[in-house]
Amino acid sequence: MLEFTLDRRSPVPLYYQLSQQLEDAIRTGAIKAGERIDTEVDISERYGLSRPTVRQAIQDLVNKGLLVRRRGVGTQVVHNQTRRQVELTSLYDDLAASDQQPTTHVMQLRTEPATAEVAAGLNITEGEPVLHFERVRFVAGEPLAIIRNWLPADLINLTVESLENTGFYELLRRESIQIRIANQRIGARAATPSESKLLGIRSGAPVLTMDRQSFDDTGRAIELANSVYRSDIYAFETTLVER
Amino acid sequence: MLEFTLDRRSPVPLYYQLSQQLEDAIRTGAIKAGERIDTEVDISERYGLSRPTVRQAIQDLVNKGLLVRRRGVGTQVVHNQTRRQVELTSLYDDLAASDQQPTTHVMQLRTEPATAEVAAGLNITEGEPVLHFERVRFVAGEPLAIIRNWLPADLINLTVESLENTGFYELLRRESIQIRIANQRIGARAATPSESKLLGIRSGAPVLTMDRQSFDDTGRAIELANSVYRSDIYAFETTLVER
DNA sequence: TAGTGGTCTAGACCACAGC
DNA sequence: CTGTGGTCTAGACCACTAG
Numbered sequence: 262m263l264e265f266t267l268d269r270r271s272p273v274p275l276y277y278q279l280s281q282q283l284e285d286a287i288r289t290g291a292i293k294a295g296e297r298i299d300t301e302v303d304i305s306e307r308y309g310l311s312r313p314t315v316r317q318a319i320q321d322l323v324n325k326g327l328l329v330r331r332r333g334v335g336t337q338v339v340h341n342q343t344r345r346q347v348e349l350t351s352l353y354d355d356l357a358a359s360d361q362q363p364t365t366h367v368m369q370l371r372t373e374p375a376t377a378e379v380a381a382g383l384n385i386t387e388g389e390p391v392l393h394f395e396r397v398r399f400v401a402g403e404p405l406a407i408i409r410n411w412l413p414a415d416l417i418n419l420t421v422e423s424l425e426n427t428g429f430y431e432l433l434r435r436e437s438i439q440i441r442i443a444n445q446r447i448g449a450r451a452a453t454p455s456e457s458k459l460l461g462i463r464s465g466a467p468v469l470t471m472d473r474q475s476f477d478d479t480g481r482a483i484e485l486a487n488s489v490y491r492s493d494i495y496a497f498e499t500t501l502v503e504r
Numbered sequence: 505m506l507e508f509t510l511d512r513r514s515p516v517p518l519y520y521q522l523s524q525q526l527e528d529a530i531r532t533g534a535i536k537a538g539e540r541i542d543t544e545v546d547i548s549e550r551y552g553l554s555r556p557t558v559r560q561a562i563q564d565l566v567n568k569g570l571l572v573r574r575r576g577v578g579t580q581v582v583h584n585q586t587r588r589q590v591e592l593t594s595l596y597d598d599l600a601a602s603d604q605q606p607t608t609h610v611m612q613l614r615t616e617p618a619t620a621e622v623a624a625g626l627n628i629t630e631g632e633p634v635l636h637f638e639r640v641r642f643v644a645g646e647p648l649a650i651i652r653n654w655l656p657a658d659l660i661n662l663t664v665e666s667l668e669n670t671g672f673y674e675l676l677r678r679e680s681i682q683i684r685i686a687n688q689r690i691g692a693r694a695a696t697p698s699e700s701k702l703l704g705i706r707s708g709a710p711v712l713t714m715d716r717q718s719f720d721d722t723g724r725a726i727e728l729a730n731s732v733y734r735s736d737i738y739a740f741e742t743t744l745v746e747r
Numbered sequence: 748t749a750g751t752g753g754t755c756t757a758g759a760c761c762a763c764a765g766c
Numbered sequence: 767c768t769g770t771g772g773t774c775t776a777g778a779c780c781a782c783t784a785g
Contacts, residue, residue, distance in 0.1 A: 274753080276755090300770065300771080302770085310755085312758090313556070313754095313755075313756080313757095316771090317755095330772090331770085331771075333763040333764030333765070334765080334769095335771080339719070384583075439746070440746060442746070443743070444741070445744065446741050448738075449710045449735035450710055450735055451710050467694050467710030469690075469691065478572055480537075480538060480572065492692035496690060496691035501685065501688065503683060503684050503685070503686075519774090543750080543751065543752080557774060557775080559752090573752060574752075575753065575782045575783070576750075576751050577750095577783060
């Protein structure tokens with residue numbers, strides 16, 4: 262099939278080294294769609310691994326929807342269409358293809374007392390201070406989304422500069438704040454006048470909304486987000502894997 | 505903690521019996537939010553299972569977002585808010601709470617030649633016959649969605665009656681057609697005049713759209729779906745689990 | 748220090764698909 | 767029949783958390 266390089270002295274788990282290299286091979290096309298990969302036993306013998314270790318690597322990719330296993334048959338790379346194809350609008354295509362990095366403009370950043378709604382979402386009491394900020398996201402020079410966030414005030418220190426240069430999730434990671442579980446709700450509604458101005462669309466135009474609530478390992482609420490996306494140039498894509 | 509009953513003569517895998525009973529206990533509240541469950545070693549000793557078997561059961565629930573594991577600490581049930589809480593609109597609440605079964609009205613059901621778009625989505629050639637049907641879904645007496653489907657013509661035999669009584673996915677299951685991977689794209693746009701009539705909303709009102717492409721184990725395209733949901737009473741909810 | 752989950756080994760038997 | 771993935775065992779050592 263192809264060669265993997267495993268470093269047993271690395272702190273990176275063997276199964277993870279393997280699954281990463283397999284995933285790369287699939288995404289770059291080194292292993293083609295529909296092609297069968299070597300069997301679990303083959304791989305484990307060739308690299309001196311136990312079968313459960315190899316199996317864990319493969320299972321991760323099955324869960325990601327990149328591989329399909331069939332008993333008695335083998336493990337295949339899913340077909341190309343399976344990996345990307347719900348029809349694309351041309352504008353969406355253009356955006357995705359444009360190598361321009363998205364940019365961010367911070368509209369607001371301040372500490373304020375939690376409204377009843379925010380308090381409920383962050384699992385704190387009403388009136389407690391929360392950090393609130395509001396950003397507009399641009400891609401290829403076009404405004405794409407308005408993102409509003411609320412965080413417990415004592416969680417992290419943010420500046421306008423850091424938010425515009427680095428991105429919120431990267432900033433969290435640097436503070437070792439790890440989001441583990443998020444609940445999302447995706448809906449649609451008409452843009453408000455102020456939203457339509459920021460996004461450069463007509464008032465009342467349909468927009469996509471995403472409300473998200475994020476938690477860490479311990480169940481502590483990390484973030485409440487409330488976003489509005491232009492529906493003419495954006496959509497949410499997901500891949501579902503059954504079983 | 506609590507008792508599980510394992511049947512070693514059952515064809516149902518032990519890890520699956522265990523994870524199902526654990527999931528029930530969590531969902532019914534028999535194990536409360538935030539509570540720690542027994543350790544992997546405890547459970548394996550108590551029921552005469554190996555640790556990997558117990559681990560597989562627990563891992564499944566971690567992947568579903570019901571449990572959180574922390575090294576050196578233990579495994580806890582995620583907090584309640586984590587499981588359900590992005591704010592609910594009252595109308596959405598009402599719909600979810602109403603125990604009325606959704607009903608379906610089939611508007612169209614016929615075989616037709618595949619358009620270029622449909623052919624591309626089903627991985628067949630343009631003009632080949634495809635089965636097309638269009639349904640309107642009602643919940644609590646309110647029209648909720650218009651669902652349009654295209655299938656390879658030779659896949660399954662459907663009647664208006666079976667679609668209205670049974671549901672499309674159940675019908676597929678009865679024919680042992682198993683959807684394994686689906687690509688979805690969720691967007692928003694303005695309702696067309698005909699859509700607005702069917703859904704009982706004003707023309708141009710924002711609607712949620714979902715386009716889906718489904719595949720089975722072998723990578724064969726099973727179904728193309730193109731749905732329109734009323735955004736005033738519906739939203740898509742998802743839970744993401746990192747790592 | 749004690750206990751937890753994270754990783755890994757070296758086997759075993761089974762169900763299922765294809766020949 | 768052979769070979770595949772699906773399940774399961776009985777251990778082992780490690781990294782991390784908490785007291």
